[in-house]
Amino acid sequence: MSDDAQVFTPFAPVRSRSKNLARTWWGRDWIDSLEQASLDQQELTAGRRIARSGTVGPIAVGPGHAAATVDAPDGTFRAVLRWAPLLDRDWTRVHDVVARSAGHVAALLDGELPAELVDSARDAGPALMPEIGDLDPDCDCPGWEHPCRHAAALAYQVAWLLDADPFVLLLIRGRARTELLRQWQHTPRASEPATAARDDDAAEAFSADTDVLPPDPVAPAEPAHPLVVYDTATIEAAALRRLATHAAHRARELLADPADVDRDGDLVRLAAQFPDDLGRWQAAARNECDLPRAVRAWELGGEGGLDVLEDTWTPQAPWWVRACTELADAAIEDGLADPRVQDNQWTSETVQLRCHRDGRWFGYRWQENQWWPVTRPDRDPVTALAATMQQ
Numbered sequence: 147m148s149d150d151a152q153v154f155t156p157f158a159p160v161r162s163r164s165k166n167l168a169r170t171w172w173g174r175d176w177i178d179s180l181e182q183a184s185l186d187q188q189e190l191t192a193g194r195r196i197a198r199s200g201t202v203g204p205i206a207v208g209p210g211h212a213a214a215t216v217d218a219p220d221g222t223f224r225a226v227l228r229w230a231p232l233l234d235r236d237w238t239r240v241h242d243v244v245a246r247s248a249g250h251v252a253a254l255l256d257g258e259l260p261a262e263l264v265d266s267a268r269d270a271g272p273a274l275m276p277e278i279g280d281l282d283p284d285c286d287c288p289g290w291e292h293p294c295r296h297a298a299a300l301a302y303q304v305a306w307l308l309d310a311d312p313f314v315l316l317l318i319r320g321r322a323r324t325e326l327l328r329q330w331q332h333t334p335r336a337s338e339p340a341t342a343a344r345d346d347d348a349a350e351a352f353s354a355d356t357d358v359l360p361p362d363p364v365a366p367a368e369p370a371h372p373l374v375v376y377d378t379a380t381i382e383a384a385a386l387r388r389l390a391t392h393a394a395h396r397a398r399e400l401l402a403d404p405a406d407v408d409r410d411g412d413l414v415r416l417a418a419q420f421p422d423d424l425g426r427w428q429a430a431a432r433n434e435c436d437l438p439r440a441v442r443a444w445e446l447g448g449e450g451g452l453d454v455l456e457d458t459w460t461p462q463a464p465w466w467v468r469a470c471t472e473l474a475d476a477a478i479e480d481g482l483a484d485p486r487v488q489d490n491q492w493t494s495e496t497v498q499l500r501c502h503r504d505g506r507w508f509g510y511r512w513q514e515n516q517w518w519p520v521t522r523p524d525r526d527p528v529t530a531l532a533a534t535m536q537q
Contacts, residue, residue, distance in 0.1 A: 151207065152322075153207075156202060156203055157303055160197075160198040168305040169309045170259070170308065170309045170312075170505065171259075171261070171504050172264070172275060172308055173305040173309045174305070174505060175275050176304065177302065177465075178463070179275070179276035180227075180281050182278045184291075184292070189289075189293065189298060190293075192298070193295040194302055196299035197298075202299055203215040203217065205303060208318075209319075209320040209321070210229060210318065210320065211226060211227065211318070212227045212318060213226040213227070218296055220287070223287040223296045225284070225299070226285070226297070226300075227283050228281070228283075228284065229276060229280055229282065231318070232272050232319050236272035237321060240272055242270065243267050247260075258312065261504070283298070284297065414441055439455065439516070440452060440455060443455040443508075446520075446522050446523075447523050450502045450504065454500040454501070458489040459503060460489050466501070473527050476528045476532075480531070483495060496511055497509070499534065507524055507525070508530070509537065511537055521537060
């Protein structure tokens with residue numbers, strides 16, 4: 147076993163359907179890459195059943211592979227998923243992408259895989275997420291399916307590992323968490339905006355060329371939700387200094403170009419933090435902003451909550467079809483009638499779920515002749531539906 151390999155404790159049996167799908171967009175992309183290359187849906191269904199049964203043994207993950215022993219009704223077999231790790235030159239490009247944004251490392255440490263990081267890495271050359279056919283499943287069972295049910299069960303559980311820690315994906319691509327953090331800790335952040343001052347000192351960067359700034363800008367308040375608390379043991383003073391400098395540059399950009407400021411979004415955050423002044427914030431809104439509902443959406447889901455409150459989009463992906471199918475089954479069990487799907491909104495009677503572009507589901511209830519957000523988002527649609535029904 148490679149020195150970089152990690153062994154993960156087996157998952158306990160799961161009796162609900164909430165783990166049929168991965169919770170995160172990157173977990174679902176992992177599953178989609180395998181499922182879309184499969185020609186046998188029955189094997190995939192059997193694989194999901196085995197994954198939920200708790201009979202997959204410890205999962206060993208290392209550069210280019212994930213492997214486990216699967217104790218299934220048809221025998222005990224060794225299943226492996228292979229995916230060639232990135233080359234050194236590809237990792238150099240990944241490091242360059244990370245160097246452009248101090249937020250990428252913070253997001254990874256917080257258990258999130260930034261879509262911007264994945265997209266930028268793909269544009270630079272290396273792919274961090276698997277495409278159709280990238281994952282090569284193998285098993286010592288006599289079956290000829292690709293994947294067989296045992297390899298499929300392993301793939302579903304690896305997706306759960308990715309849900310919990312995106313560094314598992316980076317390990318499969320070839321680099322361990324400790325190695326990456328050590329390298330990123332010493333990576334210079336040379337990506338401040340070209341028009342901003344290049345001073346290392348945040349105060350100097352913010353105050354440079356102040357004569358070009360417009361008077362009396364609308365200053366956004368610190369968001370009331372979501373709050374992110376970082377472990378001070380994981381961020382050195384130099385990293386915090388870079389973050390402060392980047393924030394100063396960004397603040398100066400916004401002040402220099404008010405058109406780039408999300409004024410109504412700032413007013414929603416102000417209204418959430420200072421509800422006694424709701425009338426004042428409503429009067430200051432440029433558009434017809436339903437501030438009370440917007441505040442509620444912000445408190446429950448932050449920027450994503452505001453997105454699904456105001457915008458609709460049309461999902462076109464296999465995971466969307468599976469999610470709607472699961473929701474239809476759950477609706478029947480819960481006594482809900484005639485579910486309707488329009489764009490990213492799933493509606494049944496007085497209950498509605500709205501899917502964000504990142505795959506999170508927000509619950510709404512019909513109240514006061516309009517749809518009100520009532521739950522925090524969940525990656526699993528069935529869990530989101532159950533939470534919404536309880537409101």
